[in-house]
Amino acid sequence: MMATGTAVDVVMPQMGVSVSEGTITKWLKSEGEEITADEALLEISTDKVDTEVPSPASGVIQQILAEEGDTVAVGTKIAVIAPEGAPTETPDEAPPEPATQEAADEAAAASGAEGETPTAEKVEEEAPLPASAQEPPAEPAQQAEAPAAQPEADGDGRPEGKFVSPVVARIASEHDVDVSQVEGTGRGGRVTKKDILGYIESGAAAQAPTEPPQAAPTAAPAEAPPQAEPPQAAPQPAPTAAAGAQPGETLEPMSAMRKGIAEHMRRSLDTSAHVTSAIEVDMTKIATLRQKLKREWADAYGVNPTFLAFVARAVVDTLKDYPWINGEIRGDQIVTRNYVNLGFAVELAEGKGLIVPVVRNAEGLNLLGMARAIADVAKRARDKQLLPDDVQGGTFTITNPGGYGTFHGTPVISQPQAAILGTYAVVKRPWVVQDEDEQDAIAIRSIMNLTLTYDHRLVDGALAGRFLHDLRERLQSWEESGE
Amino acid sequence: MPVKTYLQAISDGLRQEMQRDKRVFVIGEDVGVYGGAFKVTQGFQEEFGPWRVIDAPLSETAIVGGCTGAAIMGMRPVAEMQFADFISCAWDHLVTVAAKQRYRAGTPVPITVRLPSGGGFSGGPFHSQNPESSFAHIPGLKVVCPATPADAKGLLIEAIQDPNPVLYFEHKHLYRRIKDEVPDERYSIPFGEARTHREGDDLTVVTWGAMVYTAAEAAQQVEGDGISVEIIDVRTLAPWDKQAVLASVEKTSKALVLHEDTLTGGFGAEIAATIGQEAFEHLDAPVRRIAAPDTPVPFAPVLEKAFIPQVDDVAAGIRELAEY
C-alpha cells in the first residue's frame, strides 16, 4: 500500500498459471469516486474462476481504461488511482529530447586547439595477416566445395576442386599460401594439415610428405626454425628480389612471424596518421611505494609490482575520460567502448619477434590484479601457451621499449587501434622541485618518459596532450592506498 | 607403492574416509552383513557397526531420499546402488530434491551415490547400463567416472567431501581386472580435470571408464601403422575438462569421442558439439563418435560383443579418421 504521490495502476491479475486473459464483468466504482485499499473495485471472469479484484491503493479513481465486457491480457493496465492527497494531474509526460548537438559539440571541442578538423578517411579493411595479433581471417585461400562431406564412400568420385578443412584454410590464410599449390595426401587427394605445414616449413619443392616438424599453428607464432629457401607465393610486392648471396653476405629466409610483423608494420603506417607526443613523469612516489610493496607482494602473492603495472592501472582509469583514444575508426564511424582490452607488447627471445597478448576487461582490475595479469600473459607468451583469444580484441596497447635504457621512441600503432603508449627507462635525474618555503630547489627524482603515438585521423594533438597530462597527474599523485 | 585392484582402491578409500570422519556412513542393499553385492564393503560392518554400515530395505527412494535428509542434518552419506541401473528408481528424488535444493533453498546436499555400472559379462538389460548422460544433464548434480585404481580412490574421496550430490560410476567390469599402483595416503582429485592416458600427435580419443582400456589397446594396435594416438581420459562428466580436450584437439586436429553408453544423446554428443563449435578452425576432419548402438543391452554374448565397442571397432575408427 504505497502512499506516495504517484498514481497507482490497477492491472488485470493472473488467476492461475495457465490463465492469460480476463474479462471485466462489472465495475463497482466509476471515475471520480473514492475508494479504499483492498476494497472491491471490479469483478472479473477468467477460464478458471470468477472473482472480485481488490483495489491496490486508497484514493480517487482517476481513469478507467477498459469497459465492461472487454477481455484483456493479464498484466494490462485497466485503471489508474490517484492516491489521496495527490492533486489530480493529467498523467502525460513527454520524455525530454536528448541533445542532438552533443556529438557535434564534442567533435568541435576536440579539434579546437589544433585548428584541424579530422577527416574520416575510408579505410579498406584488408585481410589482416600477422601471426601475432589478429583474429583468424574470414576468407580461406581456396574453396571449391562446401566442407562436411561424409568421407566414407565418395573418395574417388571427387570433382576438380578439393575439400579444404577448417584448419588447413586457416593456416593457408595466415601464411598466405595458395592451397592448390600444395600436394595433398589426404582422402581424395585433399591437402591435410600435415601437408600444408610441411609445405610451409620445407618450401614448395616438397613432394612426398617426409616427417614435417610438428608445429602448432595457433595464433601464437609458430617458432619453426627457418629451413632452406624462402617460400614463394607472396602476393605483396617483395621489397627486393633475393637473387642469391653476394660475397660477404649471408641469406636467411624470413620466418612466418617476421613476415607477418613486416606486413603489419607497413600497413599500419600506411593506414594511420602517426604522430607522437611525449611527457616526463616524476615516478618518485611510485618508486618508493614499489619498494614497499615488493616485499609484501613477494610473500603474499608471488608477483612483482612493476612500474608497468602502475602505468597500466593509471592508463585504464585515464582512458575512461578519453574514449576516442581507446577507440577505432571503422568505415566512417568512430567506435568507442565501455571496456578496455589492454595489449602488452612482449618481446620473444632475441630478435625472433614480438607478440601482443591482451588482458581483457582491464578496467576491472586493481593494481594487484593488473600485475598478475601482466605477469601471466607475458609468461604464456614466452612459453607459447597463448590461445587465439589472447591476442585478439585489444583496444589499446602499451609497449615498453625503455627496457634497454632508451628515453624516447615512436612505436607503431597496432591496427585497428587508435594509439599506443610507450614507456621508457626510469632514470634518476636532478629535478626542480618546490621546497618547504615554496622556493625552487634541486632534488634527485626518478623520472620516466612516456610517449603516446596516436592516429591523427581520430586523435588530435590537444586531446593527446590532455590525456598525457591527466595520466601524469595520476601517476605523480599516486596514493599509497590507491589501487 | 602398493598395487591394488580397482575394487580394492575404492574399498580402501572408503574405509579410510570412514575412519577419518565419523559423519561418513554407508547405506545400501546388502552392504552390511553381506559386504555388498560386489564385496566393496566387506568387513565394514564389523569395523564400523550397524549404524554406520546400514542394510537398507529394498527401496532406492528411501535410500537416496534418506541420504539427502541425513546430509542436510550434517552427515556425509555414501549410498550404494546395487547396480547403477536401479538408480532409475531414485531418479525422481535425485533430480527433484537433491539437485535443486542448493539453488532454490541455499541448502547444500553433500551426498555420494556409488553406482556399479557397465557391461561385458552378459548382465543383460538391467545390470549393464551406463546411465550417466541423463544425470550429467541435470544442473546441480555432479557425475564422476574413474578408470584407474588411483583415480577411483582420489575421486571417491573428492566425491565424499564435495558439498554437492555426486553420482560416482564405478565400472564393475574393471573391479578385478585392472590392477595398478595406488598411493596409501589420503589424496583427492579435483573434478573437471582430465588425465592424458596416452600422448600422441595424429588424433585425439576422448573417453572415460572402461573404454579407456579399449582405446589404449586400439592405440597400441595402430601404432604399428604409424598412427600416433593421444587418449584423454576426462574422468568426470559434470564438470568436464573442456580446456584439456580442446588443447589436445588443437594439437592433433582430429577427434574421436568414445563411450560405452548408447550413441544418441550420450555424453559424447555434448563433447563432440563443443569441439565442433570451439575448435572448428583446428579441425582437419569431422568429429567422430563411437558408442554402443541405440538398443537396450543385450544378454547373449555374441550380441553383447556386437553392442559394446570392441578394440577392433575402435582401431578401425581410428584408422579411418587418420586417413581422412
Added chain:
Amino acid sequence: MAIAREAEPVGSLNEIKEAGLDREDLLGIFRNLVLTRGIEERGHILYKQGKIPGSFYTGRGNEAASVGVGTAMGPEDVGTPLHRDMGVHIVRGVEPWRIFAQFMGRADGPTKGKDGNVHMADDRLGLIAMVSHLPAMLPVAVGCALAFRIREEARVAVAWFGEGASARGDTHEGMNFAGVRRLPVVFVCDNNQWAYSTPTHLEYACEHLADRSKAYGFDGVVVDGTDVLAVYREAKAAIEKAREGDGPTLIECLTLRMEGHAVHDDASYVPKEMFEEWAKRDPIERFRTWLRENADFTDEAEEEIRGDVKKLLNDAIRRAEESPEPGVDTLLEGVYATPEDLDTPHHK
C-alpha cells in the same frame, strides 16, 4: 473397519496444563492462528491485485493442525511442512515480511526469487523447503531422523503429507524404512478430504490413513484437525515418544480444505453442505470459544492480539514491497554448493 485410535477432544485448562501449556502459551497459540490466517488472507488479496506471480495456495481450515503440531516440536527438532502448513513456519519464527517477499519473488524472500509460494524454509529454524512432487520430502525427513539415530541425538523429525500424496511410493518407502529402524520421526497427514478435485474415496480404500501405520509396525491416531489443543496433545505425545527412542507415529489430522486447491480454483466440485458444516468448526473460532470458556479470554485481550497482528501484517507487506527484485545476474548463481556452504552448525 478402522484400526487407528481416535483422539479425544481436549477438556479443561488443567488438562492442557498437563500437556505442558500454560495460559500465556495458549494466548500465543491464538495469536499464531490469527497470524497464519492473516498472512494467507492478505496474500490472497495481493494475488488478486496482481502483485504475486504464479499461483497462490492457502491452508484455510488447516491452521489448527499446523499450529498445533508446530507448537509441539522441540527447538532442535526439524520438519518438512507443506503448502497447507503455513502455521508451522509462523510457530518456528519465520518473519512474515520475508514470507510476503517470497510470495512476490523478491530478493529478500528465503529463496531469493528462485522458487515461489510456500516452497521456502529457513534451515536455521529447522525447516526444509518443500518441492512440488509430493511427498518427496517424506523420505528426506526420515533421513534426518536417521542422522539423529546414528548420532544418538534426542531430536525428532516431523514429516507432513496430504491424503492425496499418500498414494505415492515415497510415502510407503519412507514409512517402511522408518518403522523397520524405529527412527525418531513423526508422520503428520493433513487429510483435508480433497486432493485438488479428487475426494478421499478415490485416493485410498481403507477407512483411515492412520490405519496404515500398523502395516509399518507403529501406531496411528486420527484427530480432529480443527481442535488445536487436541492436535497439540497428540503431536506432543508422539514427538516425545519418538525422542525417547520408541519409534514413529502416524497422526492423521482431519479437516476440510476451505478454499480451492489454489486461489484460481473455486472448488465448485465440493458439495456446499460440506463447506457449511465445516465452517461451523472453523479452527480459530473454536479455539476462541474454548479460551472464553476455559481461560478467561476477554474482548480486550482479543482486540489487542488482533490489532497487533494487523499492524504486523501491514508493516510486513510494506517492507516486502520495498524489497528489490532479484538481479538477473543471480540467475546462474548457486547451482552448485561450495565448501563454504558447509560451514554451518549442522555440518560440524
